[in-house]
Amino acid sequence: MKQQVAFQIDQNDNVATALMELTAASVKLRGDAKQKYILASENIPQGHKIALKDIKSGQQIIKYGIVIGQATQDIKQGQWVHLHCMASLYDERSSQLDVKTGVPQDIKYE
Amino acid sequence: MQWQGFLRKDDKLGIRNRVLVIYTVECSAFVAREITRLSASLDVECIGFAGCTDNEYAVRLLISLIRHPNIGGVLVVGLGCEYIQPEWLANIAAEAGKENAWLFIQQEGGTAATIKRGTVLVKDMLAELQQTRRASMQLADLVIGAECGGSDYTSGLAGNVVVGRFFDNLVEAGGTAIFEEIVEAIGLLNLLKERALNPEVEAKLVYTYQKALAYCKSVRQYSVSPGNFAGGLSTIEEKSMGAFIKSGTKAIKGVLKVAEKPPEAGLWLLDSTPDPHWMQFGITNPNDSEGLIDLISAGCHLVFLVTGRGSVVGSAVAPCLKITGNSDTYQKLIDDMDFNAGKVLTGECTLAESAAELSKMVAAVAAGSLTKSEELGHKEYFIPYKYQEKTLTLPPKCKL
Numbered sequence: 001m002k003q004q005v006a007f008q009i010d011q012n013d014n015v016a017t018a019l020m021e022l023t024a025a026s027v028k029l030r031g032d033a034k035q036k037y038i039l040a041s042e043n044i045p046q047g048h049k050i051a052l053k054d055i056k057s058g059q060q061i062i063k064y065g066i067v068i069g070q071a072t073q074d075i076k077q078g079q080w081v082h083l084h085c086m087a088s089l090y091d092e093r094s095s096q097l098d099v100k101t102g103v104p105q106d107i108k109y110e
Numbered sequence: 111m112q113w114q115g116f117l118r119k120d121d122k123l124g125i126r127n128r129v130l131v132i133y134t135v136e137c138s139a140f141v142a143r144e145i146t147r148l149s150a151s152l153d154v155e156c157i158g159f160a161g162c163t164d165n166e167y168a169v170r171l172l173i174s175l176i177r178h179p180n181i182g183g184v185l186v187v188g189l190g191c192e193y194i195q196p197e198w199l200a201n202i203a204a205e206a207g208k209e210n211a212w213l214f215i216q217q218e219g220g221t222a223a224t225i226k227r228g229t230v231l232v233k234d235m236l237a238e239l240q241q242t243r244r245a246s247m248q249l250a251d252l253v254i255g256a257e258c259g260g261s262d263y264t265s266g267l268a269g270n271v272v273v274g275r276f277f278d279n280l281v282e283a284g285g286t287a288i289f290e291e292i293v294e295a296i297g298l299l300n301l302l303k304e305r306a307l308n309p310e311v312e313a314k315l316v317y318t319y320q321k322a323l324a325y326c327k328s329v330r331q332y333s334v335s336p337g338n339f340a341g342g343l344s345t346i347e348e349k350s351m352g353a354f355i356k357s358g359t360k361a362i363k364g365v366l367k368v369a370e371k372p373p374e375a376g377l378w379l380l381d382s383t384p385d386p387h388w389m390q391f392g393i394t395n396p397n398d399s400e401g402l403i404d405l406i407s408a409g410c411h412l413v414f415l416v417t418g419r420g421s422v423v424g425s426a427v428a429p430c431l432k433i434t435g436n437s438d439t440y441q442k443l444i445d446d447m448d449f450n451a452g453k454v455l456t457g458e459c460t461l462a463e464s465a466a467e468l469s470k471m472v473a474a475v476a477a478g479s480l481t482k483s484e485e486l487g488h489k490e491y492f493i494p495y496k497y498q499e500k501t502l503t504l505p506p507k508c509k510l
Contacts (some may be wrong), residue, residue, distance in 0.1 A: 018342075046342070048263070066297075066298070081344065082344050088346050089347065090296050091296075091332040
């Protein structure tokens with residue numbers, strides 16, 4: 001099987017970006033990573049984020065070394081981190097979008 | 111790296127020598143587009159403002175494009191009853207030492223007569239522009255703008271990162287870099303403050319940031335779209351950081367308004383967000399083409415559009431160079447993409463090598479080679495009604 005790779009931008013980040021679609025298996029970390037490998041616990045689409053450590057509900061999600069949002073539920077190391085388990089500190093609407101397609105679900109256009 | 115530019119009356123240098131056909135109201139747009147089409151030259155482009163009632167912002171923007179160093183001649187086409195006066199715009203072109211003419215469709219005798227006269231005028235201008243004086247030009251003479259569109263996870267990992275490094279190099283070489291999209295700095299107030307050249311600039315950045323945030327709150331829309339989320343971005347903060355990286359690491363010298371030229375070389379932020387007004391906020395950043403024309407209005411010779419998911423647009427007045435950080439997108443849209451920054455992610459080259467490669471491409475385009483969107487005939491622009499102050503003046507301290 002091809003080696004799965006994710007990219008950690010800053011060493012303080014608690015998420016990394018999947019450079020390919022990940023399945024539940026070992027993932028090599030590139031970039032500014034403290035640990036060399038992480039175990040993905042579920043399928044994660046390309047470009048989406050994987051949790052590098054356990055993150056409790058309400059805790060900050062860190063990428064680029066800055067806060068990009070907060071957890072809305074407990075997240076385990078190796079899990080997929082996206083709209084279903086984290087939210088912006090500014091934008092309330094984006095949490096309502098479809099987790100896979102990003103399509104708006106909060107407005108009935110007709 | 112040196113090449114020959116087009117010398118203008120104000121001693122500024124252009125990298126193209128184009129004729130701009132301008133419509134002053136939607137009613138004259140068809141005739142202006144037909145004149146452009148029948149001129150059958152890559153160097154003739156059409157642009158205009160659709161509104162009949164007055165809008166200072168749009169007029170300032172048109173004036174800035176008339177004065178743009180890439181423009182050598184201007185034909186203004188009006189219907190005859192709108193607020194924006196073609197003769198007045200043609201006079202501005204004359205003052206700037208450019209070929210100029212204007213027409214009122216009502217005076218010329220309708221569609222066919224105006225198109226006929228217009229195409230002759232444009233043909234004469236193109237002939238005159240063969241005589242434009244040339245002068246040597248280098249990186250330090252360039253003003254380059256950057257914005258992103260169709261962002262995905264690669265934008266913040268590669269596309270904008272390479273542009274950021276290139277901007278650092280450009281500023282070090284004595285050139286001018288402009289980035290925009292303050293609405294895509296939401297969540298990054300502290301980072302913005304750290305990048306200010308001095309406390310006065312810091313106050314301007316904070317003011318502009320707070321205005322953008324108030325704007326986003328009031329229209330309930332942040333600058334993030336379904337495709338961004340599907341591509342793996344979860345929040346505006348995450349997208350912001352990916353976008354802000356394109357500004358590189360140099361100190362920000364100040365905040366420009368649309369149609370305002372940077373007073374000196376270096377790195378500048380362009381604020382295209384509407385200012386609060388009796389008409390309230392309009393919609394900002396309706397699309398990428400608006401952002402690009404805003405950058406061009408500030409004098410950019412060349413604009414970068416950094417995309418992850420892919421885009422096909424180009425721009426009038428200044429060539430648009432499309433950069434992607436996503437190697438799959440680069441292959442899939444190979445006829446539209448100019449530059450693959452994704453090689454940084456796959457490990458094919460380093461960040462420094464990629465930025466150097468981009469410098470070479472910029473010099474080639476500045477010397478006359480066509481970008482992919484120019485080859486395909488893309489000439490997009492978008493000029494909406496908007497209210498904006500001419501320049502940023504901070505309110506008295508007690509109000510901040």
